[in-house]
Amino acid sequence: MxxxxxxxxxxxxxxxxxxxxxxxxxxxxxxxxxxxxxxxxxxxxxxxxxxxxxxxxxxxxxxxxxxxxxxxxxxxxxxxxxxxxxxxxxxxxxxxxxxxxxxxxxxxxxxxxxxxxxxxxxxxxxxxxxxxxxxxxxxxxxxxxxxxxxxxxxxxxxxxxxxxxxxxxxxxxxxxxxxxxxxxxxxxxxGVKGMLYVELSAQGASSDLHSAQAAIIESPAWKLIWALNSLKGQDEKVLIPGFYDDITPISELDQEMLKHYRFDEEETLNKLALDNFLLDLEGSELKEKHIFEPTCNICGIHSGYAGEGTKTVLPSQAKAKVDFRLVPGQDPDKILKQLRQHLDDQGFTDIGIQVTSAERAARxxxxxxxxxxxxxxxxxxxxxxxxxxxxxxxxxxxxxxxxxxxxxxxxxxxxxxxxxxxxxxxxxxxxxxxxxxxxxxxxxxxxxxxxxxxxxxxxxxxx
Amino acid sequence: MxxxxxxxxxxxxxxxxxxxxxxxxxxxxxxxxxxxxxxxxxxxxxxxxxxxxxxxxxxxxxxxxxxxxxxxxxxxxxxxxxxxxxxxxxxxxxxxxxxxxxxxxxxxxxxxxxxxxxxxxxxxxxxxxxxxxxxxxxxxxxxxxxxxxxxxxxxxxxxxxxxxxxxxxxxxxxxxxxxxxxxxxxxxxxGVKGMLYVELSAQGASSDLHSAQAAIIESPAWKLIWALNSLKGQDEKVLIPGFYDDITPISELDQEMLKHYRFDEEETLNKLALDNFLLDLEGSELKEKHIFEPTCNICGIHSGYAGEGTKTVLPSQAKAKVDFRLVPGQDPDKILKQLRQHLDDQGFTDIGIQVTSAERAARxxxxxxxxxxxxxxxxxxxxxxxxxxxxxxxxxxxxxxxxxxxxxxxxxxxxxxxxxxxxxxxxxxxxxxxxxxxxxxxxxxxxxxxxxxxxxxxxxxxx
Incomplete structure (x- = not known):
């Protein structure tokens, strides 16, 4: 048949x-x-x-x-x-x-x-x-x-x-x-990871300005960079308080499956023209991070002049699209609240957050x-x-x-x-x-x- | 006549x-x-x-x-x-x-x-x-x-x-x-301020990737943000060692001229739809910063998706255009060297610098x-x-x-x-x-x- x-x-x-x-x-x-x-x-x-x-x-x-x-x-x-x-x-x-x-x-x-x-x-x-x-x-x-x-x-x-x-x-x-x-x-x-996808935005003057004005006018580009910098350290740890709190611990069955899961490091690096993975991870640590850990990634950041050569401008706005991939236990709605609280606590009360996706992980x-x-x-x-x-x-x-x-x-x-x-x-x-x-x-x-x-x-x- | x-x-x-x-x-x-x-x-x-x-x-x-x-x-x-x-x-x-x-x-x-x-x-x-x-x-x-x-x-x-x-x-x-x-x-x-205009760039994988890969692949957008963050603090002080060292002190004649120089704060704020100047400065401090202090401004930062809605992508490159307005005494060539040294010292050896402008101030x-x-x-x-x-x-x-x-x-x-x-x-x-x-x-x-x-x-x- x-x-x-x-x-x-x-x-x-x-x-x-x-x-x-x-x-x-x-x-x-x-x-x-x-x-x-x-x-x-x-x-x-x-x-x-x-x-x-x-x-x-x-x-x-x-x-x-x-x-x-x-x-x-x-x-x-x-x-x-x-x-x-x-x-x-x-x-x-x-x-x-x-x-x-x-x-x-x-x-x-x-x-x-x-x-x-x-x-x-x-x-x-x-x-x-x-x-x-x-x-x-x-x-x-x-x-x-x-x-x-x-x-x-x-x-x-x-x-x-x-x-x-x-x-x-x-x-x-x-x-x-x-x-x-x-x-x-x-x-x-x-299974799949969950996601919280947000657009962060900072607003400056009513229009782009000659960059000579940067001496005395606040820059939304700088503000957004400082705000983003407060979200994740160079060690890749997300700095939003509570972000990791609700994660379901990795079970023995998960560990067993992870052991059998095959991930070809060399082929992957070759394909991407890279020398190493994030933080020089390899083996089971690399697999565990890939499969069971959440992310905080910048899908896009845009402000000011993007063309050829120089343009001396103080941009009037700055935007970043950020996706958090979530793992079982993490609730995107709760993490959104934690993100807002964190930005406020860091003095970034005027950074806007627009949510375009909020999904839980599934298994x-x-x-x-x-x-x-x-x-x-x-x-x-x-x-x-x-x-x-x-x-x-x-x-x-x-x-x-x-x-x-x-x-x-x-x-x-x-x-x-x-x-x-x-x-x-x-x-x-x-x-x-x-x-x-x-x-x-x-x-x-x-x-x-x-x-x-x-x-x-x-x-x-x-x- | x-x-x-x-x-x-x-x-x-x-x-x-x-x-x-x-x-x-x-x-x-x-x-x-x-x-x-x-x-x-x-x-x-x-x-x-x-x-x-x-x-x-x-x-x-x-x-x-x-x-x-x-x-x-x-x-x-x-x-x-x-x-x-x-x-x-x-x-x-x-x-x-x-x-x-x-x-x-x-x-x-x-x-x-x-x-x-x-x-x-x-x-x-x-x-x-x-x-x-x-x-x-x-x-x-x-x-x-x-x-x-x-x-x-x-x-x-x-x-x-x-x-x-x-x-x-x-x-x-x-x-x-x-x-x-x-x-x-x-x-x-x-007189005019001088300028050092640079394009900073970070390179990731050979092409944009699905952002699920962000768990294990380095992000050039994050790297650039961290590098930029290392250049200037939220107090607006440039953090590059030596940046302020060679500035010609403000003379008594300069101070006298600055006193007579008229700057309409209210009109300027109205025009730009802003509530206050940078760091809430006003009066002579504001004028002094505007006229006699150097800047570190982001003219543009671009990485990844800029379109409508969401795109879940790990960008393969990130670029920022940065202009430093310089004051008398500062040498753009020397500041370029200090910038390179600073980025290297902070671990950003792979952030590229391309210079598009290097001019001294004049009086x-x-x-x-x-x-x-x-x-x-x-x-x-x-x-x-x-x-x-x-x-x-x-x-x-x-x-x-x-x-x-x-x-x-x-x-x-x-x-x-x-x-x-x-x-x-x-x-x-x-x-x-x-x-x-x-x-x-x-x-x-x-x-x-x-x-x-x-x-x-x-x-x-x-x-």
Whole structure:
């Protein structure tokens, strides 16, 4: 049966690649409100063609969630979570081919969003198309939940998840992303970090001034630099009082998983043209920091003149975008309060804070049916053992969409070690994409077998 | 005689305004190498039309210096220093009318460069045109020295001044700029601050990364922020060892001039929509800081995502443009060495420094003929007493072009209290411009009278 489906996937490979490149031509950058309706319309027409069903457009206070359901043999449900929005394409000048003109070269597809996460989204639709073409009945019902605001922090997804709790109910969820290591091993992720994303701003005079005025007029650029400097020391410790207080201690099981988690330091450094990791960390300390520690990162800082040569100006405003990646136990709302208090205490009462994302971390237990099924599929389809990531360093709305509703969630996908997500020349390997379709199809049956025999529901997530 | 010249100036006011607006249409932004040849060509044709002479284009390693000489009755020489380059026009969106489409409204001309300093440049050419039209012989020879790199730090002017020391010889110089206070008083400036302008840069991985990597990959944005933070404390004291060591102490004469120097605190704060000056300074402390203290200002800092909404990225590089305004005694080359040493000592050995400007401060004694002549002209033409600025907080190559050659230099011009130099909506009042032409013409004769009787040369500058 699986062989028949794989044969259909091979026969349709050109069509499936076209589905993806057509989708990647749409510049669905939520941050800039570009191409979002077009992306929803594209999914509409794809679902009609591929699965003979019209997805629902569930409204939120932001962009709608595209939702579709396919009936199955049992009352058990497998859901797929993906997003149809992508990151902005800048810095544009570093792309070898335009970000929204997908280019196929050297066995890869290059385009903004192809790895994160249109490749995964389309692979999963294609998998269900192939199953349908094979005339196979689905062992479980399938739900597709495609949001449009993942790259801007899924700000409206918690309210959505509460409102549609029953509609998105499932016995297992496949999360959006996944990557291969340099050695080809597929990562299987059992959680995500949370996030608090803020824009800090300082205001000076009513307009930019001749920089001779800097002798007597306050500089918002300096104020912002001093405020940022107060947030994190050169030892990378976040200096906001209380920041680390609520972190869930690393369990023995976590330590065990961390020990088995494989991270190729040399390949990573080579790829990034770096000599060493942060603070010269290596081995288990490096892995622990990557997987289990929160961050305080500057996504952007901008003030004054950015052009060529000199401009002698005292800027009138300064802004910084800062993301804190949070780990289990940390509450973004509480950390926001701590940040405000800290800035006030340091004398930066006039630094403004605007929140654009607040998400908690989420975790799934390794003995959930979806995890076991996913690991089985990967082992069958790959010559290399899967690399289990206890908690991926990335972020998504897994807490609200899954953990809070008791739905175990795990993640794998079509990305690779050099996919350049959120960066210029984002790409996936065509063969990884085709394999991803095959594995998504196989997972439907593998999960069906596990869950129909197990009968477990709403029970396997770690709270 | 002066009345006759003033009458000619009034008769020609529309033509003189057109000379200026035509010149302001040329986007001669040296930093971006735009419109520079066009600006030189324009001056060529203007000198032909106005003064029946072709200026020389004296080559430098950058943009050429436009030089012209008009013979006079005596062997004494008055020179005018101006520049034909302007600041970049950004932030473009804050201009009410396009920066390079001069707009006349409410009795003002709005355009990039109209105050700094095309208005002054054209006013001085117009003054000589009017004298010529009046059939008057010049009491002294006149030299025009118009450079094209003032707004990018006059990097090639020191070499130019050494090479052409004899050619640019003069007994008095009129410097480029000048402004009216809020009460209408004309400022007469007797010096400029120096400058060290540097671009600091930090490099991270070979490309921007997903910000989840911030847990283990060094951030150039953080590094630059920490390095900048080490340069200046929140008390505004520059923390580079040795920075203040060589400053020439403020003399009794300086203190006396500072006492008479008028600075309208309330008007300035109102204009800038601010509640207070830096460190809540006021009165003589504020004036002293403005006139006699060096600065360390951030003209620009840029790293990572600047667009709308969120982008979760670990930037691969960070850059800051920093200008230090220097006071008499400070040597920009020495301060550059101290800066490098300081960054190295603080562990920032991999922060790059690129110098784009290095100029010393310059001062002229108040009893130089050019100063006395200028003050006389201003008193005769204005109902308000001139406001003598012992040392303007701005910068220019006065040290190399004048002080090093023993040429006393002073400055007045056509700008106003709200001219918005280096900022959006730069402007001058049309009547100030016409007055500026009249005063430039009057100065030629006033200076002639002083210098021809005095016979002083190469002696009146403070070294």
């Amino acid at each position: 699986v062989n028949k489906i794989e044969q259909i996937i091979e026969e349709n490979r050109h069509m499936y690649i076209k589905w993806l490149t057509d989708f990647c031509e749409i510049p669905s950058v939520a941050a800039q409100k570009r191409g979002m309706t077009e992306a929803v319309d594209y999914l509409d027409s794809l679902f009609e063609r591929a699965l003979e069903t019209t997805p629902e457009k569930l409204e939120t206070d932001g962009f709608p969630v595209v939702f579709a359901e396919l009936p199955g043999k049992s009352d058990k449900i497998l859901s797929f979570y993906n997003h149809y929005d992508v990151q902005p394409e800048d810095p544009v000048e570093l792309w070898k081919t335009p970000a929204f003109q997908p280019d196929i070269r050297e066995g890869k597809i290059f385009a903004r969003g192809v790895a994160d996460n249109k490749g995964n989204l389309i692979a999963r639709v294609a998998a269900l198309h192939a199953i349908k073409q094979a005339g196979e009945e689905l062992p479980v019902a399938i739900k597709f939940i495609f949001e449009g605001e993942e790259e801007i922090g899924s700000l409206h997804l918690p309210a959505f998840a509460r409102k549609y709790a029953d509609k998105i109910r499932a016995d297992g969820n496949v999360w959006e992303f996944g990557y291969r290591d340099a050695d080809g091993a597929l990562q299987v992720s059992l 799934t237990s390794p003995d959930a049916a979806i995890v076991e099924a996913m690991l089985n599929v990967v082992e069958k389809h790959s010559s290399t053992k899967p690399n289990i990531v206890p908690n991926t360093p990335g972020t998504g709305p897994m807490y609200d969409l899954c953990q809070a509703l008791g739905i175990p969630s795990a993640s794998f996908g079509v990305g690779n070690f050099e996919s350049n997500t959120h960066a210029p020349n984002e790409n996936i390997n065509i063969e990884d994409y085709i394999d991803g379709i095959k594995m998504a199809a196989a997972l439907v049956f593998e999960f069906g077998e596990k869950i129909n025999s197990k009968g477990a529901r709403y029970s396997d997530s770690i709270n | 002066v009345n006759k010249i003033e009458q000619i100036i009034e008769e020609n006011r529309h033509m003189y305004i057109k000379w200026l607006t035509d010149f302001c249409e040329i986007p001669s932004v040296a930093a971006q190498k735009r419109g520079m040849t066009e600006a030189v060509d324009y001056l060529d044709s203007l000198f032909e039309r106005a003064l029946e002479t072709t200026p020389e284009k004296l080559e430098t390693d950058g943009f050429p210096v436009v030089f012209a000489e008009l013979p006079g009755k005596s062997d004494k020489i008055l020179s005018f220093y101006n520049h034909y380059d302007v600041q970049p026009e950004d932030p473009v969106e804050l201009w009410k009318t396009p920066a390079f489409q001069p707009d006349i409204r409410e009795g003002k001309i709005f355009a990039r460069g109209v105050a700094d300093n095309k208005g002054n440049l054209i006013a001085r050419v117009a003054a000589l045109h009017a004298i010529k039209q009046a059939g008057e012989e010049l009491p002294v020879a006149i030299k025009f020295i118009f450079e094209g790199e003032e707004e990018i730090g006059s990097l090639h002017l020191p070499a130019f001044a050494r090479k052409y020391a004899d050619k640019i010889r003069a007994d008095g110089n009129v410097w480029e700029f000048g402004y009216r206070d809020a009460d209408g008083a004309l400022q007469v400036s007797l 002229t004694s108040p009893d130089a003929a050019i100063v006395e002549a200028m003050l006389n002209v201003v008193e005769k033409h204005s109902s308000t007493k001139p406001n003598i600025v012992p040392n303007t907080p701005g910068t220019g190559p006065m040290y190399d072009l004048c002080q090093a050659l023993g040429i006393p230099s002073a400055s007045f011009g056509v700008g106003n209290f709200e001219s918005n130099t280096h900022a959006p909506n730069e402007n001058i009042n049309i009547e100030d411009y016409i007055d500026g032409i009249k005063m430039a013409a009057a100065l030629v004769f006033e200076f002639g009278e002083k210098i021809n009787s005095k016979g002083a040369r190469y002696s009146d500058s403070i070294n």
